[in-house]
Amino acid sequence: MGQGLEPLDQLPVGFGLTIMSNSNQPEQSIQDRPIIGIIGGGQLARMQAMAAARLGCYIHTIEKTADCPAASVVSQHQVGDWNDTKTLEAWAQSCDLITLENEFVEASVLEALEEAGHQVIPSASTMATVQDKWKQKRCLEANGLKVPSFSQLDSPEDLTAFGNQHGWPVVLKKRKEGYDGKGNATVKEAGEARQAWQELGGDACELFVEAFCPFVKELAIMVIRTPSGCQTTYPVVETEQQDHICHVVTAPASLNPELEEQVRALGIKAVEAVQGTGCFGVEMFLTAQDEILINELAPRVHNSGHYTIEACACSQFENHIRAILDWPLGGTELLHPHAIMVNLLGKGDGPAMPQDLRQALADPEAHLHIYGKKDSRLGRKMGHLTLCGQDPAAIRKRATRLADSIHFGDSLMLKNQPQ
Ligand SMILES: Nc1ncnc2c1ncn2[C@@H]1O[C@H](COP(=O)(O)OP(=O)(O)O)[C@@H](O)[C@H]1O
Ligand SMILES: [Mg+2]
Numbered sequence: 001m002g003q004g005l006e007p008l009d010q011l012p013v014g015f016g017l018t019i020m021s022n023s024n025q026p027e028q029s030i031q032d033r034p035i036i037g038i039i040g041g042g043q044l045a046r047m048q049a050m051a052a053a054r055l056g057c058y059i060h061t062i063e064k065t066a067d068c069p070a071a072s073v074v075s076q077h078q079v080g081d082w083n084d085t086k087t088l089e090a091w092a093q094s095c096d097l098i099t100l101e102n103e104f105v106e107a108s109v110l111e112a113l114e115e116a117g118h119q120v121i122p123s124a125s126t127m128a129t130v131q132d133k134w135k136q137k138r139c140l141e142a143n144g145l146k147v148p149s150f151s152q153l154d155s156p157e158d159l160t161a162f163g164n165q166h167g168w169p170v171v172l173k174k175r176k177e178g179y180d181g182k183g184n185a186t187v188k189e190a191g192e193a194r195q196a197w198q199e200l201g202g203d204a205c206e207l208f209v210e211a212f213c214p215f216v217k218e219l220a221i222m223v224i225r226t227p228s229g230c231q232t233t234y235p236v237v238e239t240e241q242q243d244h245i246c247h248v249v250t251a252p253a254s255l256n257p258e259l260e261e262q263v264r265a266l267g268i269k270a271v272e273a274v275q276g277t278g279c280f281g282v283e284m285f286l287t288a289q290d291e292i293l294i295n296e297l298a299p300r301v302h303n304s305g306h307y308t309i310e311a312c313a314c315s316q317f318e319n320h321i322r323a324i325l326d327w328p329l330g331g332t333e334l335l336h337p338h339a340i341m342v343n344l345l346g347k348g349d350g351p352a353m354p355q356d357l358r359q360a361l362a363d364p365e366a367h368l369h370i371y372g373k374k375d376s377r378l379g380r381k382m383g384h385l386t387l388c389g390q391d392p393a394a395i396r397k398r399a400t401r402l403a404d405s406i407h408f409g410d411s412l413m414l415k416n417q418p419q
Contacts, residue, residue: 033058034325035075037095039082041068043371043381044101044301047309049074051317057325062091069371070101085112092118099278099324103131103299104177121227121278121324122299129274130299134175134208136274143273145266146293148285149211156197159209160190166211172196175206180379181244186212213293215285219253220304221267222316223280224332226323234312234332236263239283239304245379246303248400249341250392251311251334255286263292270294279320281305303343303381308332310367311339311388336388340395342403344383346376350409359405360385366402376409383408 034057038045041063049059049070058075061068062082071077076094080087082105089112092098097119098110107128110120122130129139137147148171151162163170168190174183185196187209200207218241222234238253239246255263267282274297281302283295305316314322314330322329344354352373360368370383385403389395 035060035094035096036321036324037062037092037098038070038074038101039088039098039105040101041065041070041074041077042101043069043369043373045070046073046371047306047315047317047369048099048101048301048320051315052321054318055321057321060091060095062088065374067374069373072372083109085109088113089116092116097121097324099300099320100127101300102179103127107131122276122280126274126276127299130276130297132175133173133178133296134206136297137208137210139273140270140294140297143269145270145273146291147210148213148293148295150208152206152208153202156194156202159187159193159197159207162209163187163190163193169212171210171212172200173208173210174200175208177205180246180381181241184244213285213295214287215293216288217253217286218295219255219263219284219286219292220249220302221263221282221284222302222305222308222332223267223271223276223282224316224319224323224329225271225277225280226329227277227326230329231268232319232329232332233264233267234305234308234316235334236260236267237304237307243379245343245345247343247345248396249304249307250396251307251339251341254392259286259290259292266292266294270297274299278323279305279316303384306369306384307339307341307386309369310386311336337390338392338395339386339388340392340399341384341386342399343381344370344385344403344406344408346378346380346382346408347410348376348378350376352376352382352408354382354406354408357406360402363387363398363402365389366399378409380408 037060041061045061046069052059060076061070061074062078062080066079078091082088099121107124110124114124130136137150140147169186169188172185172187187196218239220239221236225231235252237249237251240248270282271280279301281298285293301316301320309315360366367386387395387399
């Protein structure tokens with residue numbers, strides 16, 4: 001049984017379940033090959049589609065480009081703007097239920113889908129709270145969860161006033177559409193406030209500010225909740241960010257059991273606070289005083305859960321698919337004492353396939369994932385690599401060495417390219 005999994009003594013939910021039909025179509029039994037629509041076509045949609053295929057489900061995606069990572073592994077891929085209500089509604093007609101792989105589809109557009117009779121998981125109302133980091137923090141705080149001090153901003157002067165009150169540095173953030181640190185800036189002193197405001201586009205989009213949290217570790221936990229109320233969590237992991245981008249995930253995090261339990265309980269409480277269903281990532285800060293603050297929620301499968309593909313009985317991707325179908329959840333326990341996941345980031349512009357995979361492929365235990373993006377760019381997540389094993393220091397060293405041998409878009413790769 002998964003960690004924190006509630007006993008399923010009732011009939012397995014979902015099998016033979018009748019799901020909400022599209023507006024003009026007859027009700028359909030889920031036993032007829034569920035067709036799941038995923039909004040977005042990046043690597044998260046790709047890995048969800050691969051997991052869904054194992055369960056006999058079909059995946060339809062919609063993304064702005066044709067050659068996105070998911071396109072080559074799904075049953076149907078449509079090129080279109082998922083933030084256009086008409087386009088999305090037309091696409092959704094072919095799907096039994098809708099989920100997403102990013103938090104950037106406007107909640108109002110999802111609400112229109114719901115009003116047209118489509119089932120959307122997570123719901124439009126959950127997404128309205130989560131996709132705006134400022135609203136999300138207000139909701140978490142209102143539910144008794146500790147977050148870094150934060151404030152909305154109307155001007156660079158407000159930013160300076162916050163820093164002077166709470167101490168420098170502070171973290172300036174876009175309320176919406178930030179990812180991989182792209183919507184964030186650490187502001188070290190009052191003199192940097194105006195420039196940081198301008199660089200993040202503060203005159204054109206809404207920003208807010210947070211006190212800098214002097215964390216000793218960043219932790220994350222994946223929480224899965226089904227519409228009918230079953231829930232489970234994966235082990236607590238440690239994540240390492242450089243320049244606000246995740247580089248390494250270590251599972252399990254090295255924590256004492258009480259702290260681990262606390263993280264687990266906080267993760268569940270945070271997802272409950274936004275009435276989340278499906279798979280959620282909860283990012284947290286651990287301080288030197290063993291205080292845990294929530295950084296943010298991701299209303300979807302998450303980079304800190306990629307290790308679950310090989311390290312756990314049932315991956316976050318499969319459990320997300322099971323959860324949205326209201327099917328029984330799979331085991332979330334680790335099958336190995338330790339696992340390490342290293343992101344393969346683009347080192348510059350270049351082709352999407354790295355030239356030298358030999359070292360990584362030659363390691364019989366390395367699990368390599370290449371996302372099939374159109375091209376490499378600096379800092380872009382191009383793939384990841386997972387190693388499981390007994391000795392955390394040894395697998396970390398090996399995984400890092402293998403990851404370093406794979407080059408996306410840097411001069412070493414170009415040198416190795418055939419002339
Ligand atoms: N208040 C903060 N204090 C200290 N570090 C922070 C703070 N907020 C963000 N960070 C750092 O930046 C990273 C990315 O920030 P986050 O808000 O999670 O943005 P993203 O949506 O890009 O993941 C975090 O994982 C953490 O390393
Ligand atoms: Mg984050």
